[in-house]
Amino acid sequence: MATPLEKARRDPNSMKAKILTSARKIFSKNGFSGTTTRMIAKTVGIDISTLYYHWGEKADLYNAVLMDTQEELKQELKRIEKIIHGKPLPSRLEIAINESCDYLFKNSEITNLILLNYFTKPKGKDIAEFHFIDIITGIAISMGLAMDKDKITKQAKARVMVVMLSLFNFIAGKKYLSPIIGAESQDYLNVVKETLNFILIPAFVQDKKTI
Amino acid sequence: MATPLEKARRDPNSMKAKILTSARKIFSKNGFSGTTTRMIAKTVGIDISTLYYHWGEKADLYNAVLMDTQEELKQELKRIEKIIHGKPLPSRLEIAINESCDYLFKNSEITNLILLNYFTKPKGKDIAEFHFIDIITGIAISMGLAMDKDKITKQAKARVMVVMLSLFNFIAGKKYLSPIIGAESQDYLNVVKETLNFILIPAFVQDKKTI
DNA sequence: ATCTGTTTGCATCAATTGATGGAGAGATTA
DNA sequence: TAATCTCTCCATCAATTGATGCAAACAGAT
Numbered sequence: 001m002a003t004p005l006e007k008a009r010r011d012p013n014s015m016k017a018k019i020l021t022s023a024r025k026i027f028s029k030n031g032f033s034g035t036t037t038r039m040i041a042k043t044v045g046i047d048i049s050t051l052y053y054h055w056g057e058k059a060d061l062y063n064a065v066l067m068d069t070q071e072e073l074k075q076e077l078k079r080i081e082k083i084i085h086g087k088p089l090p091s092r093l094e095i096a097i098n099e100s101c102d103y104l105f106k107n108s109e110i111t112n113l114i115l116l117n118y119f120t121k122p123k124g125k126d127i128a129e130f131h132f133i134d135i136i137t138g139i140a141i142s143m144g145l146a147m148d149k150d151k152i153t154k155q156a157k158a159r160v161m162v163v164m165l166s167l168f169n170f171i172a173g174k175k176y177l178s179p180i181i182g183a184e185s186q187d188y189l190n191v192v193k194e195t196l197n198f199i200l201i202p203a204f205v206q207d208k209k210t211i
Numbered sequence: 212m213a214t215p216l217e218k219a220r221r222d223p224n225s226m227k228a229k230i231l232t233s234a235r236k237i238f239s240k241n242g243f244s245g246t247t248t249r250m251i252a253k254t255v256g257i258d259i260s261t262l263y264y265h266w267g268e269k270a271d272l273y274n275a276v277l278m279d280t281q282e283e284l285k286q287e288l289k290r291i292e293k294i295i296h297g298k299p300l301p302s303r304l305e306i307a308i309n310e311s312c313d314y315l316f317k318n319s320e321i322t323n324l325i326l327l328n329y330f331t332k333p334k335g336k337d338i339a340e341f342h343f344i345d346i347i348t349g350i351a352i353s354m355g356l357a358m359d360k361d362k363i364t365k366q367a368k369a370r371v372m373v374v375m376l377s378l379f380n381f382i383a384g385k386k387y388l389s390p391i392i393g394a395e396s397q398d399y400l401n402v403v404k405e406t407l408n409f410i411l412i413p414a415f416v417q418d419k420k421t422i
Numbered sequence: 423a424t425c426t427g428t429t430t431g432c433a434t435c436a437a438t439t440g441a442t443g444g445a446g447a448g449a450t451t452a
Numbered sequence: 453t454a455a456t457c458t459c460t461c462c463a464t465c466a467a468t469t470g471a472t473g474c475a476a477a478c479a480g481a482t
Contacts, residue, residue, distance in 0.1 A: 015459080015460095030244075030331070031242065031244070031245075031330075031331045033241075033242070033244050033245040034242075034244040034245075034331055036438080036439060036440085037439080037440065037441085038438090038439075038440090046460075046461085047460065047461045047462075048439095048440085048441085048461095049441085049442075049443095049460075049461065049462085050459075050460055050461070052440085052441065052442080053458095053459070053460075054459090057440075057441075058439095058440065058441090112330070115330060116330055116331065118384060118387055119242075119323070119326055119327055119330065119331075119383060119384070120241070120242045120245055120327065120330075120331060129387075132387070132388075132391050133391050136391060154392050154393050154394050154398075154402050155402065155405065155406065155409075157391065157392045157393070158392050158402050158403065158405075158406040159406055159409065159410065161381075161388060161391075161392065161406075162377045162406060162407075162410055165376070165377060165380040165381075165384075166373045166376060166377055169376040169380065170372075170376075172330060173329060173330070173376075176329055176340075176343070177343075177372060180343050180344050180347060180368065180372070181365050181368045181369050181372065182365050182368070183365050187365075191365050191366065191369050192369065194366065194369075195366065195369040195370055195372075195373060196373075198366075198370065198414055199370065199373055199410060199411070199414045200410070202413045202414050203409060203410045203413050203414060226429080226430090247468080247469060247470085248469080248470065248471085249468085249469075249470090257430075257431080258430065258431045258432075259431095259469095259470085259471085260430075260431060260432085260471085260472075260473095261429075261430050261431070263470085263471065263472080264428095264429070264430075265429090268470075268471075269469095269470065269471090
């Protein structure tokens, strides 16, 4: 028996998949409690009962969106990991920053969704959590901050966290931050990359051995 | 004619002030759309009509909370600014990180509120915005990244942004991040400080002249 | 005590929202 | 054709939520 999510992934033209796509956009814009099932149904062009037929209750749909997004992000990180594998650390960092910025900018719902899931969690409801730890661990190893999956220090994890959260915030908060910084679209993207490089490379390259 | 907010500040025992205090806690926990006026009224121990009598509609109360919090944060930044004034840059950074971490940890509603206001903004409603730009500007100058208030480069602003967002995220996301990092309460606080120092000091101290 | 203005809570509204039952439309199979 | 299965929408529910009218309680001044 395939889960609804598996079915949706199998056929991108199915109603399940269409709903999932719209739901991702809308949840990422408004968060869980800011989104109504009617909003989603409307953008798909269907009745809410059709939505409930395919996905069950709101929290189930939300969880499916979250899992789907998470899976996609993991795939992308694997892709980047392949590119940088074997290169010296400074290049690794620069390429990783460059690639992940480009990807996340094009798919900014991902960061929105994650950060919102993170900050606004409706209690009582049975909401899934984003598996941050996997991602952090993967990055830490590929950045050379740790050798073993199970032997990553608190410090290393915290440092990777800064990288990730900074990037996520810059992207999810683009709309607010770009007027503050005074740079729009492509210009903004470049400032972000530049800033991340500026801050991260000296810290990680120099003091790598101290961890 | 004093605004409701001014009245509340004047007398901390007034009903207005009590409501404001509870509202801050609850809004910072659940965001705007995740909070109901009934939740707030309940924790104060009053009827919602009393709440409406004092603060008008929900958005007005929310805005008051936001303004109040913002003012408080600005005062705190001024206090820190006084402490670090005149000291050499590395000490300035370290003390500023230390002081602001301590303060924000003790008052974590502040960061929650700001980040939520930031990411989950109900459209249509007339919701105030946090004045990030003032704070960014102030920090940039006190960090020596800019001399003139009006002559701050995009790069400088972006760099300050990283510092601020990292700190805010670490605090607002404490609940989620501390199990990931593997450090609780005081230990977590120390890791955060250490990490911010690690990442920021080399970058800012070395390359200051390049801006 | 009486008057006046402020504060508070009960009762209630209309709108929104999550969720469901059931009746059809359409395709597929027997 | 008849039976079955899948899918879609209309109508509707109960609960929640933002918001208000009104009367009672209260406090201070005259």
